[in-house]
Amino acid sequence: MPDKRLSELCKICSDNGFETRLDGADMAVHAVNTLEDACEGEVSFLSNPKYIPSLATTKASAVVVQDGVEVPSGVSALRCKDPYAAVTVAIIALHGYRRHPKWGVSERANIDPSAKIGRDAQIAPGATIAADVEIGDGCTIYPGCYVADRVRIGHECVLYPNVVVYDDCVLGHRVTIHSGSVIGEDGLGYAPYDGKWIKIPQAGYTVIGDDVEIGANCAIDRATLGKTEIGSGTKFGNVVVIGHGTKVGPDCMFVGLVGIAGSAKIGKHVTVAGQSGVGGHITVGDDVSIAGQSGVHNDVEAGMKVFGYPADEIGKARRSVIAVRKLPDWIKRVKQLEKELSQLRELVNENAKT
């Protein structure tokens, strides 16, 4: 990408709705970097107050900051109400998104003759496109991907290397799936019979909405019957595991190592932090926020923030944590009470005698 002058960056940020003003010398910059790692010719930013000490020592030529934040002399400030938003715009302007290799439809890919491949789709050597698959325009399918029978993929999707999509699953438009993730594998569906497990055919499939991005090494079960659904605009980190028949709403964000059991219903714009779990058949309302390593055992109402194991309203859960930490002190106080009560009883008895 070409360098940009700071005045140009300000204009681009402002044009994108994040009014930004140059305070200091105008100059060309070629990259965005962290305060700690930035060099001359790079622009940095301060968003998390934790990093204020790094501002004094940064070697960046410019920093995106809020009004009123003092900047070392010789460093230009790009002042904006929301530095995180402005720096996002700056990263897009200076770095852009990843450009994928152009293989065309490789002769070294294994493509079933019945598959339909859209215009300008890139199918890499070593990718497999099975029978009756439909792949939209402008898709990029990296090596080692396996797209099974009858899968339908929309336009402008990217499957990074070694992604597997099982038979009959459906991906919307602009879906990105990172390496090693598996979509639509059989869930853990067995009927117990005489101490053994009889496999229930997993006759359903998985539907991924538009603009979904899924991290590396995730696993999203197909439904036993009907469909597992991931709503449009939802983003998953790495190693997110979704059980069979679960419905995840649009615009959710799930962090790494999250597990949602089968037949759960997760609303829209729900955030689930790392290593948290939601039990089977649980309903989680819209805009819920689940803190890290929580275990959700019961339905959660819309808008709640929960934490803990089992998860509880975050304020209550934190008070419990604090109470538990002080528990040894409280136990001492109970012992002391028992002693004092006993002494007082003796005193009362003695007084009564006299």
Place this chain on the structure above:
Amino acid sequence: MPDKRLSELCKICSDNGFETRLDGADMAVHAVNTLEDACEGEVSFLSNPKYIPSLATTKASAVVVQDGVEVPSGVSALRCKDPYAAVTVAIIALHGYRRHPKWGVSERANIDPSAKIGRDAQIAPGATIAADVEIGDGCTIYPGCYVADRVRIGHECVLYPNVVVYDDCVLGHRVTIHSGSVIGEDGLGYAPYDGKWIKIPQAGYTVIGDDVEIGANCAIDRATLGKTEIGSGTKFGNVVVIGHGTKVGPDCMFVGLVGIAGSAKIGKHVTVAGQSGVGGHITVGDDVSIAGQSGVHNDVEAGMKVFGYPADEIGKARRSVIAVRKLPDWIKRVKQLEKELSQLRELVNENAKT
């Protein structure tokens, strides 16, 4: 699969040992579906009482229910003591299990000349079968699988795309491994020496019993010495991680994101719910049930149900959870006691003076 009449389905269920009786009009159905998603021409079921409200509004033509459950007019009932078992039979009859592609032994697979491939085995393009491997009759090895030197695989096994089996491992008959799972990688075996970690050669291997099914993106270490074992009939969900030298008994069921550390011994028919962990060198008895997100730090006797972190007998663990939730109230009561005792002491002292 061809449609089936409800009377035929009843007969098939009864023939399989689940006596089922048609209560309502006989008709042809072509699929099983959930109460919520079913359409005309589909059969549904009620097993979990949570879904009773969906029964009233289902568009299914028929439902599998217990005796005495009322069904909307116009919907036929298939009555059976165990609807979950009967519907399993119905799903098998109407949907069957997945049919795999037929590649024969592909010329685009990488097969070492020393490997022995059984009759009717399907080896996909892009699969690798290394030196001295033995693969049984009727196996299906999807693209991207790597079967390393000297691995032995029984009859009728299925390795979905991108499964890796490290050298010397042994799989029984009818083993199914879903995409991205890794069998027999080196465990975390290092000897500490002078602040560094010296790698201990992982000289053992992994043995998977008959009829085992393993979910997507699991990782089952080889043993340092001897073998890691997964017993026959055991089923794993996605991203189950098993440490080196661990022995898992037959007919167990481990849900997603479960981790068992090295050298553990897990009995037969043990169920481990999602995100739970078992520590190294721990022994877990037969028929134990470990609830979700539990951490097992000590041996568990046969038949116990445990929960919590560290895991405890489930009744005790639940009482602790309830007690912790009420802890802020108890702390108030202790403070109140301290105040009242102090007041009473003053009163006693005053009384004594008078």
Place this chain on the structure above:
Amino acid sequence: MPDKRLSELCKICSDNGFETRLDGADMAVHAVNTLEDACEGEVSFLSNPKYIPSLATTKASAVVVQDGVEVPSGVSALRCKDPYAAVTVAIIALHGYRRHPKWGVSERANIDPSAKIGRDAQIAPGATIAADVEIGDGCTIYPGCYVADRVRIGHECVLYPNVVVYDDCVLGHRVTIHSGSVIGEDGLGYAPYDGKWIKIPQAGYTVIGDDVEIGANCAIDRATLGKTEIGSGTKFGNVVVIGHGTKVGPDCMFVGLVGIAGSAKIGKHVTVAGQSGVGGHITVGDDVSIAGQSGVHNDVEAGMKVFGYPADEIGKARRSVIAVRKLPDWIKRVKQLEKELSQLRELVNENAKT
């Protein structure tokens, strides 16, 4: 590997700095095995006292033990202060490390003409080496690996099947990555905007130091800006997930299913046990030990051992666990106190009347 006489093994251990003395008959052994599984002609060891009962019944011809440990008659003892270290030396001597297949640079690999491949590097059929990649001398790249544009890999590295390294990442010398692991995928970097998530280009990369070993199915994000770093000599188990921009110091050991959120700083020689998590932007000092299933929500000072959720100093955390387990008893004692105080108050009031 050839057999070794016990006297030879003692000499090799002693030469490696672990003084070992033969106490019993000298003979040839061909393998190391566990006490339980060892047969005649094999040497075993006792390091964990939990296995003392197995010593009496072992069929091993010899055992590595500390001075003073009694050994059954007919079994030779190899006596050493540190049996675990000595047996590590014995395993290396008798079993050695894995020997990899020799493909040379396969014509069935997909290698961009701009890539530079070192001397004696082995590039398997079905591996992809993209544009401007540099691969050092003596590397082994198994089938299904994808090494993206501009990646640089040092000497003597091993990428097991289906490892993916995203563009621009850097691996040191003697790095080993097990199957299915992904290095440098995009992290969960989105700017919230009007209820949607705007993707922030992940413009950074990942650097893996020398002598690092990474288990199966791990995922190590690239940084948004700058680099994610894994220090030299660090070892990861399976399914370890590292967030974007996190720095992990040298000589750490992370067990399976560990998750470290983004922008964390982990010191040197830190051990993190299974299923534990560290929050974003957290600093963990050198030589810290984090017990299994812990959740680290705050900075941890060098040298501390922590446990729990949220993690606390291990002694305090254990006292809390014990206190919680006894909580129902303490609640009874508080109720009893309330009752006794009330009775005493009545008594005092009655006494006052009289």
